[in-house]
Amino acid sequence: MKTKWIKYNNTIFMKKWNITLFPFIFLRGKNKEDVINRIGVKKYNRLVNHEMIHRKQQKGLFMFGVLLAAIIAITTNSFILTVLGHFIYYVIYILNWVINLFRYGNKAYVNIAMEKEASMNNNDYEYIKKMKYFSWIRYLLK
Ligand SMILES: [Zn+2]
Numbered sequence: 001m002k003t004k005w006i007k008y009n010n011t012i013f014m015k016k017w018n019i020t021l022f023p024f025i026f027l028r029g030k031n032k033e034d035v036i037n038r039i040g041v042k043k044y045n046r047l048v049n050h051e052m053i054h055r056k057q058q059k060g061l062f063m064f065g066v067l068l069a070a071i072i073a074i075t076t077n078s079f080i081l082t083v084l085g086h087f088i089y090y091v092i093y094i095l096n097w098v099i100n101l102f103r104y105g106n107k108a109y110v111n112i113a114m115e116k117e118a119s120m121n122n123n124d125y126e127y128i129k130k131m132k133y134f135s136w137i138r139y140l141l142k
Contacts, residue, residue, distance in 0.1 A: 005055065006048065018051060022058035025051040050122035053131065057114050060133025061089040113139040
C-alpha cells in the first residue's frame with residue numbers, strides 16, 4: 001500500500017473528518033500509530049483503502065477538470081466557471097449530495113456515487129487496481 005500521499009492532521013479542522021484532496025489523503029490523528037491505536041489496524045487498512053479509492057476517482061476527474069477548465073476559459077472567459085470546471089470533482093460531489101437530500105434525506109451522504117463506490121469496495125484490497133477512473137458513474141443510479 002502506497003503511503004507517501006497520506007498526511008496526518010490533528011487540528012481543529014480535522015476533528016471529525018478524514019478527507020482526500022488529490023493528491024493527498026488527510027487522516028485524523030497525530031500519525032499512523034495514533035490512528036491505529038484509536039481504530040485498530042483492520043479499520044485503518046479499510047479506511048486507507050476507502051480514501052485511496054477516492055484518490056483515484058479524483059485523479060480521473062482532475063485530469064478531466066484541467067481540460068474542461070481550459071475549454072471554459074477559452075470559450076466563455078468566465079473566471080467562476082473556469083474555477084468550477086477545474087474542481088469538477090467537488091462540483092459533482094456536492095450536486096449529488098444536494099439532489100440526494102431530496103431523494104434520501106438523512107442518507108444523502110452515503111448515497112453520493114463516489115461514497116457508494118468507495119464504501120461498497122473498501123473491503124476489497126484489489127479493487128484499486130481493477131477500478132476505472134470513472135467507474136463511480138455507475139453508482140449514480142444504483
Ligand atoms: Zn468516503
